[in-house]
Amino acid sequence: MKFSYLSTVLVAASLALGSDVISLTKDNFDSFIKENPLTLTEFFATWCGHCKALAPEYEAAATTLKEQHKGIALAKIDCTAENDLCNEHGIQGFPTLKVFRGSLDVVSPYTGQRKADAIVSYMVKQSLPAVSLLDQETLENFKTADKVVVVGYFNDKFTNQTFGNVAESLRENFLFGATADEKLAAAEEVTAPAIVMYKSFDETKVVYPGEMSFDDLVTFVKVESMPLIGEVGPATYTGYIESGIPLAYLFVSDDETKTKFTEALSPIARELRGVVNIATIDANAYGQHAENVNLKQQWPAFAIQEIANNYKYAYDQEKELTAEGLIKFLKDYESGDLSPTIKSQPTPETQDGPVIVVTANTYDEIVLDDTKDVLIEFYATWCGHCKNLAPKYDELASIFWGDEDLTSKVTVAKIDTPNNDVPDDIRGFPTIKLYPAGDKAHPIEYNGDRTVQSLADFIRDNGKFGIDGNALAQKKTVLPDDAEEPVENHDEL
Known part of the structure; x- marks a missing residue:
């Protein structure tokens, strides 16, 4: 499809600036998306630190794709300048990345x-069919096209359709291929229908043992694609977290210790595959992460983190860490004989300010109080953005503070997250969530402006009671008929 004149000018301008990432606006967004079969689009804000960190990686990816994979475009939209466009596409946080396939729909x-x-890698996978059709000439190359590929050997339409549905649902992370050539199946020592995973690590070939059901096959791919004992690092952490399977961290500071434990734990890792992922982590580079799983920075060390509820089970660091001890620890975890290790600050004897201080020990009592709308800030004492928010957050809380009727319906709270375990995976500070009365299982994360007015609107629009904090604040500033001097308004309002 030919570019429109506007898109041509846009591309030329980006090249003139030395960028392979195309900048889009409301004037050319729709036409560009429709004229390109596959576009990865970043919605960003100029003030966003994560966006700044992504920028060089995004630019490098755009250059590689331009040189090696035609037909895949990388674009970006500055939401500080294109607010209406970003709102139209439901952007609530930055950066947000979306994949468009030649259509806005x-x-x-x-x-x-x-x-x-x-x-x-992700975008190349997106450019391919969900399932690549393979023959004798293409199969061998496909088996090593990525770290993990899945090939179906079929002889009937139903299983092929099931396989196709699984491939479509997992195409973001895995390559899928299929063949109906019975000779190829025989060469792989399988009988159609069969599913085989090929890996560049551990067992290089794994045959799916189950029935051809969607759910079972999805589970097989997700579980078997993880290394038996991998390594946690910047490139793998997200994969471990998104697997949803509890992650056991083995902190090691030298290769000898790493090798010793890896060899000793391999049998139990195979036995517990799908129950818990076991991975080493370089204590020299990432030792501070030990505190996040309730360990001291002394090595070697071991702890299990449940991803879904953020429970941690720390191996007693007063005891020597041995392979036998770890195997027993893992088996006790599997049988449910371990109790979580809870990290909590002391519970405040009194609540002296409008913002209620929450600890791990009081979290359920305060945040999960089903009779109240609870807005809670997950913060860190070292976080500069949290410090900037503090006076505004205090001002917000003061709107509801001191009135028994209001405090029985709305709580504004905060928790020092690094020093207290919370049943959520908080990845940035400050993170603000509203736990509505009557629906604590579905908290709503706040992604708006950090102003008193916006936060008050968020409570009103998402809480059960719909209390308008801004209207209450304005009433507090209204001068009574017999007052002699005006009451000063809040700057935020």
Whole structure:
């Protein structure tokens, strides 16, 4: 499809600036998306630190794709300048990346990692059919096309359709191929219908043992694609977290210790595959992460983190860490004989201010109080953005503070997250969520402006009671008929 004149000018301008990422606006967004079969689009804000960190990776990926894979475009939209366009596409946080397939209606979220090679790999997968049809000439190359590929050997339409549905649902992360050549199946020592996973690590070939059901096959791919004992790092952390399977961290500071434990734990890792992922982590580079799983920075160390509820089970660091001890620890975890290790600050004896201080020990009592709308800030004492928010957050809380009727319906709270375990995976600070009365299972994350007015509107629009904090604040500033001096308004309002 030929570019429109506007798109041609746009591309030329980007090249003149030395960028392979196309900048879009409301004037050319629709036409560009429709004229390109596959576009990864970043919605960003100029003030966003994560966006700045992504920028060089995004640019490098755009250059690689331009040189090696025609037909895949990378674009970006500055939401500080294109607010209406970003609102139209439901952008609530930055950066947000979406994949468009030649239409404004065919769109999906980008779920890959934010590194250049990961972006390239993800988009190349997106450019291919969900299932590549294979023959004798293409099968061997396909088996090594990525770290993990899945091939179906079929002889009937139903199983092929099931396989296709699985491939479509997992296409963001895996390559899928299929063949109906019985000779190829025989050469692989399988009988159609059969599913085989090929890997560049551990067992290089794994045959799917189950029935051809969608759910079972999805589970097989997700579980078997993880290394038996992998390594946690910037390139793998997201994959471990998104697997949904509890992650056991083995902190090691030298190769000898790593090798010793890896060899000793391989049998139990195979036995517990799908129950818990076991991975080493370089204590020299990422030792501070030990505190996030309730360990001291002394090595070697071991802890299990449940991704779904953020429970942690730390191996007693007063005891020597041995392979036998770890195997027993893992088996006790599997049988449910371990109790979570809870990290909590002391519970405040009194609540002296309008913002209620929450600890791990009081989290359920306060945040999960089903009779109240609870807005809670997950913060860190070292976080500069949290410090900037503090006076505004105090002002917001003061709107509801001191009135018994209001405090019985709305709580504004905060928790020092690094020093207290919380049943959520908080990845940035400050993170603000509203837990509505009567629906604590579905908290709503706040992604708006960090102003008193916007936060008050958020409570009103998403809470059960619909209390208008801004209207209450304005009433507090209204001068009574017999007052002699005006009451000063809040700057925010």
